Amino acid sequence: MTSLSKALRAGFARASSYWQVLVIIYLANLGSAFILAILPALSLVGPGHLTVINQAAHGIDLSLLIDLILSLVNGGNPNLGITPSPITGWLQQILLAGLLSFILLPLIAWIPASLLSGGLFKTFTEAPRPFHFKNFLSECWRWFGFYLLLGFVEGLASIALAGLGIFLVIILASSGIAWLGWTALFILLLLLIGWVQICEVAGLQAVLKNTRNIFKAIGNSFKSTLGNLASLVFYYVAAFLFLGFVHIVFRLGIMPQVPLQIWPLAFFIQQAFILARLWSKNVRISGAAVLLKELEPVQS
Numbered sequence: 001m002t003s004l005s006k007a008l009r010a011g012f013a014r015a016s017s018y019w020q021v022l023v024i025i026y027l028a029n030l031g032s033a034f035i036l037a038i039l040p041a042l043s044l045v046g047p048g049h050l051t052v053i054n055q056a057a058h059g060i061d062l063s064l065l066i067d068l069i070l071s072l073v074n075g076g077n078p079n080l081g082i083t084p085s086p087i088t089g090w091l092q093q094i095l096l097a098g099l100l101s102f103i104l105l106p107l108i109a110w111i112p113a114s115l116l117s118g119g120l121f122k123t124f125t126e127a128p129r130p131f132h133f134k135n136f137l138s139e140c141w142r143w144f145g146f147y148l149l150l151g152f153v154e155g156l157a158s159i160a161l162a163g164l165g166i167f168l169v170i171i172l173a174s175s176g177i178a179w180l181g182w183t184a185l186f187i188l189l190l191l192l193i194g195w196v197q198i199c200e201v202a203g204l205q206a207v208l209k210n211t212r213n214i215f216k217a218i219g220n221s222f223k224s225t226l227g228n229l230a231s232l233v234f235y236y237v238a239a240f241l242f243l244g245f246v247h248i249v250f251r252l253g254i255m256p257q258v259p260l261q262i263w264p265l266a267f268f269i270q271q272a273f274i275l276a277r278l279w280s281k282n283v284r285i286s287g288a289a290v291l292l293k294e295l296e297p298v299q300s
Contacts, residue, residue, distance in 0.1 A: 003294040004235055011239075011287025014127045015279055018286075021123055024136070025278050028112045114151050118143025121207045124286035125293075146212040147203065153214065154199040161192045197236050198225060204289055228295045235291055239284040246276045 015022070119136040122143070165188035172181030202214075202221035211217060225232050250273040258269050 003291060004231055004238075006294065007235060007287040007291035008238060010127075010290040011283040011285075014124060014286040014290075015282035018123055018127070018131055018282070020131050020133065021120055021136070022275065022279055022282060025116055025120070025282075026275055028116055029274065029278070031112070110151050110155070111148070114148040115140050115144050117147035117151075117203060118207075120282075121203050121285065121289075124282070125204060125207045125289045127286065127289070143207070143212065146206060146214060146217075149214050150199060150203060150206075150217070153218075154196070157195055158192060161188050161195065164188060165192075193240070197232070198222060200285065201225060201232070201288065201292070204285070204292055208289070208292060224292060224295065231291065231295060232288075235288065236284075239280075239287065242283070243277070243280045246273075246280050250276065 117140075119140040122139040123131065123136060165185040168184045168188075169181035172184070198218065198221050201224055202217040205220040205224060206212060206214075206217040209217075209220060211220075250269070254269060255273070258266050260266050
């Protein structure tokens with residue numbers, strides 16, 4: 001318990017001391033969100049200058065909906081005698097941009113996170129060394145491939161577990177034993193959380209042991225977790241409870257009290273919530289680095 005409390009205190013202290021890391025990660029997230037928003041936003045520039053947009057602004061009526069459906073089916077083939085209105089083409093582009101944004105969402109979030117992970121993990125494992133922006137970028141590039149592959153493996157296994165849970169719920173619910181399906185889903189959810197923890201520890205172990213072999217890092221993570229199960233489970237439970245506390249404070253306490261009409265205030269609160277979530281992740285990673293260093297002599 002002494003190591004656990006020490007890790008928690010060090011996590012809060014180091015996450016606050018290395019504020020530069022928080023700023024870099026926040027700007028990267030902001031940039032990713034901007035890229036996702038710009039695609040549908042650019043699609044609205046054209047129809048925004050059309051007088052026919054007034055028709056859609058006053059509601060999508062039946063004729064416009066039929067026009068859109070027929071245009072999507074036949075592509076506005078003049079041989080069929082169907083000529084779509086100008087707004088139909090723009091609606092197609094908006095739908096396409098929205099679908100493209102949805103497809104690109106995991107990729108746009110995954111690549112910047114993988115790129116910054118090297119600098120993030122290296123900074124917190126080498127704390128309390130002074131922060132140097134040049135060294136941070138150098139470590140980001142050096143470890144980029146490793147964290148890119150680790151994120152891919154983590155995401156693939158997470159999707160498989162989530163899909164298996166949904167499949168079991170549907171099958172067992174259709175068989176009249178829904179309670180067993182929900183129980184299985186809860187167990188798989190715990191396994192999913194445990195897998196996320198395994199991958200995070202693998203990222204730390206890779207830096208601590210200076211290996212960019214993903215399978216060796218995951219193996220070291222399983223070894224650390226099973227060898228120090230109680231300490232790591234208690235630590236990550238405390239870390240995720242703190243993250244839950246941040247969500248409750250903002251989502252249930254602060255955000256419902258903010259009037260949306262005062263959009264600068266609403267925007268500020270929203271960004272503060274994002275910063276708090278990112279900071280809680282830095283707390284968790286930096287504290288886990290301290291805990292693993294404390295437990296390492298026991299493992300050897």
